[in-house]
Amino acid sequence: MDSDAVDSLDPSSASPLLPGWAAPRWFERVLQALAGRDPRRAIRLVQWVTASGVYLGCFLLMAIGVADGWMDLPRLAGWTTFVVLSTAVSYAALRSGWSERFSDPALTEWQIVMGVIAADWGYLICGPLRTIALLPLLVIFLFAAFALRWRQIAILTVFALASLGLVVFWLTAFPPPWRDSPAAATLPIDQLNYIVVLVVLPALAVIAARLSALRRALRTRREELTQLLAEVQRLATTDELTGLPNRRWMTERLRQEQQRADGEDTTFCVAIVDLDHFKRINDRLGHAEGDAALVAFSRRARSVLPARDVLARWGGEEFLLLMPAVEIEEATIRMEYLRQSILRIMVDGRPLTFSAGVAQHVPGQDVLDDLRTADQRMYSAKQSGRDRVLNA
Numbered sequence: 408m409d410s411d412a413v414d415s416l417d418p419s420s421a422s423p424l425l426p427g428w429a430a431p432r433w434f435e436r437v438l439q440a441l442a443g444r445d446p447r448r449a450i451r452l453v454q455w456v457t458a459s460g461v462y463l464g465c466f467l468l469m470a471i472g473v474a475d476g477w478m479d480l481p482r483l484a485g486w487t488t489f490v491v492l493s494t495a496v497s498y499a500a501l502r503s504g505w506s507e508r509f510s511d512p513a514l515t516e517w518q519i520v521m522g523v524i525a526a527d528w529g530y531l532i533c534g535p536l537r538t539i540a541l542l543p544l545l546v547i548f549l550f551a552a553f554a555l556r557w558r559q560i561a562i563l564t565v566f567a568l569a570s571l572g573l574v575v576f577w578l579t580a581f582p583p584p585w586r587d588s589p590a591a592a593t594l595p596i597d598q599l600n601y602i603v604v605l606v607v608l609p610a611l612a613v614i615a616a617r618l619s620a621l622r623r624a625l626r627t628r629r630e631e632l633t634q635l636l637a638e639v640q641r642l643a644t645t646d647e648l649t650g651l652p653n654r655r656w657m658t659e660r661l662r663q664e665q666q667r668a669d670g671e672d673t674t675f676c677v678a679i680v681d682l683d684h685f686k687r688i689n690d691r692l693g694h695a696e697g698d699a700a701l702v703a704f705s706r707r708a709r710s711v712l713p714a715r716d717v718l719a720r721w722g723g724e725e726f727l728l729l730m731p732a733v734e735i736e737e738a739t740i741r742m743e744y745l746r747q748s749i750l751r752i753m754v755d756g757r758p759l760t761f762s763a764g765v766a767q768h769v770p771g772q773d774v775l776d777d778l779r780t781a782d783q784r785m786y787s788a789k790q791s792g793r794d795r796v797l798n799a
């Protein structure tokens with residue numbers, strides 16, 4: 408994934424320039440001065456600023472070396488020219504937006520290659536203190552974590568190892584006069600080591616902060632996705648008007664019940680419930696009142712039915728009730744009780760009624776056939792005058 412894209416994921420950004428970072432103001436100001444107000448360019452320049460800070464630290468160390476006598480000015484000038492030119496080219500490409508034509512607009516690979524050359528070159532010219540030239544190499548390589556694939560990282564690693572190997576071979580085979588300069592004996596090693604840490608640690612801190620911002624952004628995004636998924640699942644399985652499970656969810660639930668009953672040698676009943684004269688309710692009172700009657704039915708039914716029973720909106724003014732572990736006699740009594748309870752809902756001055764057909768699962772039979780039986784009984788209930796429950 409493009410590291411810019413990951414960084415810009417966090418919507419809870421406190422900082423407009425570095426989303427999700429909560430970076431210190433001064434760091435933002437430096438970036439803003441360098442990048443303008445474009446947050447994506449600012450993020451790309453983070454690597455550049457980090458690398459430049461490391462180069463500057465190395466330069467200062469080598470400058471101390473010149474003063475101390477273990478480094479001479481022409482060697483330092485050559486290295487500095489290379490570093491200034493390569494960082495200037497990187498900056499121009501990043502700042503102008505020219506780098507945006509590449510798959511990695513942060514120019515990570517290019518910056519790592521330049522870093523490796525600078526480190527090799529530093530190793531060649533730093534004489535007795537050449538080990539310090541290797542530390543920036545480690546920092547610069549961490550950039551790879553943000554944008555590169557393992558193949559690119561592997562190629563860069565081989566390049567770094569091969570080029571340093573060549574430098575080491577060169578230093579051994581053709582030792583230059585400065586390699587083991589006598590000035591080494593008087594070097595203030597501890598102070599110089601401290602300066603190295605001073606240079607390297609802030610750079611590592613910037614990289615760690617960036618990784619932490621990425622992690623936070625990804626966690627936020629994952630939480631959002633989890634919530635969205637739960638909402639999508641709820642919407643996909645719930646009837647919006649009544650809040651009951653919908654037909655899709657219920658069909659799946661019926662299949663599970665069928666498997667459970669057949670596997671455990673138990674039974675269950677289904678009932679199809681169709682509200683009576685619903686068209687008349689709609690026509691006389693309007694669709695909104697019709698909706699209100701559907702909601703009133705659902706609430707009353709849910710409140711009088713046992714928690715184990717599952718009521719779903721099957722479509723229109725039709726509902727389906729699943730009664731697990733219940734035989735048809737008990738199911739019919741339950742439906743009769745429901746019918747009586749619903750009569751207390753008054754719509755347009757009349758009690759709300761329904762016609763229902765109840766069927767018990769026939770072992771081994773497809774649950775859809777059980778539903779067909781219940782449906783036929785519901786139609787018989789309609790034909791024989793409505794407001795009744797039939798189980799045969």
Ligand SMILES: Nc1nc2c(ncn2[C@@H]2O[C@H](COP(=O)(O)OP(=O)(O)OP(=O)(O)O)[C@@H](O)[C@H]2O)c(=O)[nH]1
Nearest residue numbers: 681682683684685686687689694695697698723724
């Ligand atoms: N308000 C409202 N009406 C609905 C909804 N879904 C279906 N209907 C209406 O329910 C009515 C069903 O009418 P019919 O199938 O003729 O049945 P009925 O009038 O109930 O007659 P019987 O079933 O024979 O007693 C239609 O007018 C549909 O428009 C809904 O979500 N809200």
